Amino acid sequence: MKPTLILVGADKGGVGKTTVSRALLDFFARKNVLTRSFDTENPRGTLKRFYPASAEIIDLTNVAHQMRLLDTMETANVPVTIVDLKAGNLSYALETFDRIGVLEAARAGVFNLGLFHVIGPSIASLDEIAEIANYLQGVSYVVARNFINETNFFEWDAATQRKYFAAIPKAQEIAVPKLNEMAYEQVDLAGVTFKDFIDNHASDGSPGKFSFVLRGYVRKWCSEIDEQFAHVKLAQDILTGGRAPQAAYQA
Amino acid sequence: MADKPTIYIICSDRHRNGKTLLARVLIDYLMLEGKDPFVIDANVPEGPLRAAFPGRTALVDFDQIPGQMKLFDTIMGSIGRDYVVDIPASQTEKFFTAIKELDVLQEATRRGFQFAILFIVDKELASYDNAEDLRVALAPHAVIYVRNNYVGSFAPPSSRELTIDIPPLERDIFPYIEDRYFSYRAFLLGDEAAIPPKLVNKLKAFLLAMVTGLQDIEPELSLRRLRNL
Numbered sequence: 215m216k217p218t219l220i221l222v223g224a225d226k227g228g229v230g231k232t233t234v235s236r237a238l239l240d241f242f243a244r245k246n247v248l249t250r251s252f253d254t255e256n257p258r259g260t261l262k263r264f265y266p267a268s269a270e271i272i273d274l275t276n277v278a279h280q281m282r283l284l285d286t287m288e289t290a291n292v293p294v295t296i297v298d299l300k301a302g303n304l305s306y307a308l309e310t311f312d313r314i315g316v317l318e319a320a321r322a323g324v325f326n327l328g329l330f331h332v333i334g335p336s337i338a339s340l341d342e343i344a345e346i347a348n349y350l351q352g353v354s355y356v357v358a359r360n361f362i363n364e365t366n367f368f369e370w371d372a373a374t375q376r377k378y379f380a381a382i383p384k385a386q387e388i389a390v391p392k393l394n395e396m397a398y399e400q401v402d403l404a405g406v407t408f409k410d411f412i413d414n415h416a417s418d419g420s421p422g423k424f425s426f427v428l429r430g431y432v433r434k435w436c437s438e439i440d441e442q443f444a445h446v447k448l449a450q451d452i453l454t455g456g457r458a459p460q461a462a463y464q465a
Numbered sequence: 466m467a468d469k470p471t472i473y474i475i476c477s478d479r480h481r482n483g484k485t486l487l488a489r490v491l492i493d494y495l496m497l498e499g500k501d502p503f504v505i506d507a508n509v510p511e512g513p514l515r516a517a518f519p520g521r522t523a524l525v526d527f528d529q530i531p532g533q534m535k536l537f538d539t540i541m542g543s544i545g546r547d548y549v550v551d552i553p554a555s556q557t558e559k560f561f562t563a564i565k566e567l568d569v570l571q572e573a574t575r576r577g578f579q580f581a582i583l584f585i586v587d588k589e590l591a592s593y594d595n596a597e598d599l600r601v602a603l604a605p606h607a608v609i610y611v612r613n614n615y616v617g618s619f620a621p622p623s624s625r626e627l628t629i630d631i632p633p634l635e636r637d638i639f640p641y642i643e644d645r646y647f648s649y650r651a652f653l654l655g656d657e658a659a660i661p662p663k664l665v666n667k668l669k670a671f672l673l674a675m676v677t678g679l680q681d682i683e684p685e686l687s688l689r690r691l692r693n694l
Contacts (some may be wrong), residue, residue, distance in 0.1 A: 370672060426541040426542075426567070427538055
C-alpha cells in the first residue's frame with residue numbers, strides 16, 4: 215500500500231495546528247493504523263511534548279532533516295506520516311516541498327499527500343488559501359475550521375468563501391468540535407495523548423488521576439472529531455488501504 | 466444479600482412540586498435505616514439540603530464544569546456508600562444529557578452502584594411524557610414516578626410499576642417542616658417538640674405513608690437486578 219504524508223499547517227500561530235495533529239495521530243491509533251510524526255517547531259516541539267517517544271523534531275530548512283522525513287517514506291513501512299508544520303510556515307513549507315520535488319512525487323503517485331489547513335477566525339486566513347492554491351494540484355486538501363477554543367466562531371461570508379475556494383476544486387472541509395476549556399487545559403497540562411487521558415493513563419504509564427467528568431468530555435470530543443475525519447476521503451483511503459470499501463470487506 | 470450502594474436521583478421537569486421535601490424525608494429515612502448517605506445539592510445558590518444536612522452535603526452548580534466534576538468525581542472517587550442527588554428542574558435536562566454523554570450509568574454500575582431515579586410527575590401531560598421518555602432512555606435502570614398529591618400529578622395512581630405517593634399535607638405544617646433545623650428523623654424517633662400538638666398526628670400519618678413508599682424502593686431494585694441478570 216502506498217504511504218501517505220499528511221501535512222498539518224497554518225499561516226498563523228495559535229489556531230490549533232498541534233491539536234489537529236494530535237487528533238489525527240489519536241484517530242489513526244484508534245483505527246490501528248501505524249503512524250510516524252514530525253514536529254517542525256524546533257528546537258522545542260509542542261507535538262513532541264505529547265508524543266515524547268515517537269515524535270521527531272526536524273528543521274525543514276536543513277537538508278539532512280528533509281532526508282530524514284522524505285527518504286524514509288517508503289522504507290519506514292509505516293502507512294501514515296504526519297508533519298506538524300511550524301506556525302507561519304505553510305507557504306514556505308509548500309514552496310520547499312515543491313522545490314525538492316515532493317509535490318511532483320506525490321502527483322506521480324509515489325505516495326499520497328494530504329494537507330490539513332487549520333483556519334483561524336479572520337479573513338486573513340482566507341487569503342492564505344489563495345496564496346497556497348498554486349501548490350495544491352495532486353494534494354488532498356482539507357480545510358479544518360477550528361472551533362475547539364472558540365465560543366462563537368466567525369461566520370464565513372458565502373460569496374467570499376466561494377471566491378477563495380474556486381481556485382481549489384476538491385477542497386474538503388471539516389470542523390474541529392468544541393471541547394470545554396477545562397478539559398482541554400487538563401489534557402494540555404498532563405502532556406498526554408487524548409487517548410491516554412480518556413483511559414486515565416499518566417504520561418509515565420502509571421494510572422492517572424484525571425477527572426471522570428473531563429475524561430468523559432474528551433471521549434465525546436474524540437468521537438465527534440472521528441466522525442469529521444471519517445468524512446475525509448484521504449482518511450477513508452488510508453483506512454481501507456486505498457481499495458473501495460466493499461473490496462475491503464471481502465478481503 | 467447485602468444491599469448495593471444506591472445513587473438516588475431526585476428530579477422533575479417542573480419547579481416547586483416537592484423535590485426538596487422528598488429528598489429530606491429520604492435522607493432521614495436512609496439514616497434511620499443505618500445508612501450513611503452523602504448528599505449532593507444542585508440547588509444553587511440557596512442549597513436547602515446543605516442547610517438541613519450541612520455535615521454530609523456538597524453544594525454544586527451543575528451549570529459549570531467544576532460543579533459537574535464535584536458531583537460525578539465525588540461519586541466515582543468514593544464508592545460503597547449511598548448518594549442522594551437533588552437536581553433542580555432548570556438543570557434536569559442538562560443533567561441527563563451529561564449522564565448519557567459521560568457514560569455515568571455504565572461506569573457507576575461497573576463500580577457496584579445501583580440507581581433509583583425518583584421523578585416527580587407534575588399535573589400536566591407534558592410532565593408525564595417527559596417522565597416516560599426518561600424511563601425509556603434510562604432502561605433498565607429504575608425511573609420511579611412520584612405523585613405529589615398536594616400539587617397533583619398526571620401519573621396514574623396505580624400501575625405495574627412502583628409509584629411513590631406524597632400524601633396531601635395541611636398547609637399549616639409547612640412553616641415547621643420547612644425550617645432547616647427541623648429533622649424528620651428526630652420526629653420519627655419521638656422528638657415532637659418542634660411541631661404544635663394539634664398537627665403532630667397529621668405529620669405522623671404523612672411520614673408513615675411516605676416511609677411506606679420509600680421502603681418499597683429497595684425490594685423493587687432487588688427484583689430488577691434479578692430480572693436483568
